[in-house]
Amino acid sequence: MDNFIDLVRQRRSTRKFMETTISPDLVAELMRAALMSPSSKRxxxxxxxxxxxxxxxxxxxxxxxxxxxxxxxxxxxIVVIADKTQSDVWVEDASIAALIIQLQAESLGLGSCWVQIRNRRDPEDKDSEKLVRELLGIPEQYGVLCILALGMKAEQKKPFDESKLQWEKLHLGHYKK
Ligand SMILES: Cc1cc2nc3c(=O)[nH]c(=O)nc-3n(C[C@H](O)[C@H](O)[C@H](O)COP(=O)(O)O)c2cc1C
Known part of the structure; x- marks a missing residue:
């Protein structure tokens, strides 16, 4: 894909995946991008x-x-977590990293979907973050933002329909109703 805008248009949430595994090289490429994510005060x-x-x-x-x-x-x-003691804006930092992984996945031909964990509850009303921390042995001080589900796409979605762009969300100079 040549242009960044094409990558953005093409990325759609993939919720059906092939059974094939993702090669270690591709996993490394995903994480290489993630680790370059900007964060507050680095x-x-x-x-x-x-x-x-x-x-x-x-x-x-x-x-x-x-x-x-x-x-x-x-x-x-990919469970995206962040040390809450390291940053008061960990949600923003972790969100940026998650989206960078999703865009890198698209550029590598992989599908992905963000599954929200923070502020969510399981079917028995248990806090989803706590549940994921317990399942994976993640220390208490870490917030669990989301789980990115990834794999080879087993569904093809149309790129974003630009006729649906909400240009009315822009306010030039000052806020207009
Ligand atoms: C913060 C956030 C939370 C999301 N949580 C979920 C989720 O829990 N489960 C899910 O299937 N999709 C989830 N999504 C994916 C959205 O449903 C999806 O991005 C949106 O419907 C637009 O569709 P698209 O990604 O195909 O453009 C989430 C996306 C974001 C940004």
Whole structure:
């Protein structure tokens, strides 16, 4: 893909994946990009837990009431966490890293979907962050932002339809209703 804008247009959430594994080289390329993510004061509070074990992916797929089942079919889950003691803007730092991984995945021909964990609860009303921390042995001081589900795409989605761009969200000079 030649242009950044094409990459942005092409990236759509993938929720159906092929059973193939992602090669270690591609995983390294994903993480190479993630580790270049900007962060406030270059504090780099983010860390990433890479999960490819099918049993663990199944457990993680149950971490929310809605919208996490797709993790079970993914080849790789990247759990995006950040040390809350390192940054008061860890959510922003971790979100940027997560999106960079998603764009890098698209540029490598992989599909991805963001599964929100922070501020979510599991079917038994347990805090999803706590559940994921317990499953993966993540220390208490880490916030769990999301799990990125990744794999080879088993569904093809149309690129973003630019006729739906919400230009009305722009306010030139000052806010206009
Ligand atoms: C902060 C955030 C949380 C999201 N959480 C979920 C989720 O828990 N489960 C899911 O299937 N998709 C989730 N998504 C994906 C959105 O549903 C998706 O990006 C949106 O519908 C637009 O579709 P597109 O990604 O195909 O352009 C999330 C996306 C963002 C940015």
């Amino acid at each position: 504090s780099n509070p983010w860390e990433f837990v890479l999960v490819d074990d099918a049993e663990m992916l199944k457990k993680l797929s149950l971490s929310k009431k809605h919208g996490s089942a797709l993790i079970e079919g993914a080849s790789l889950g």
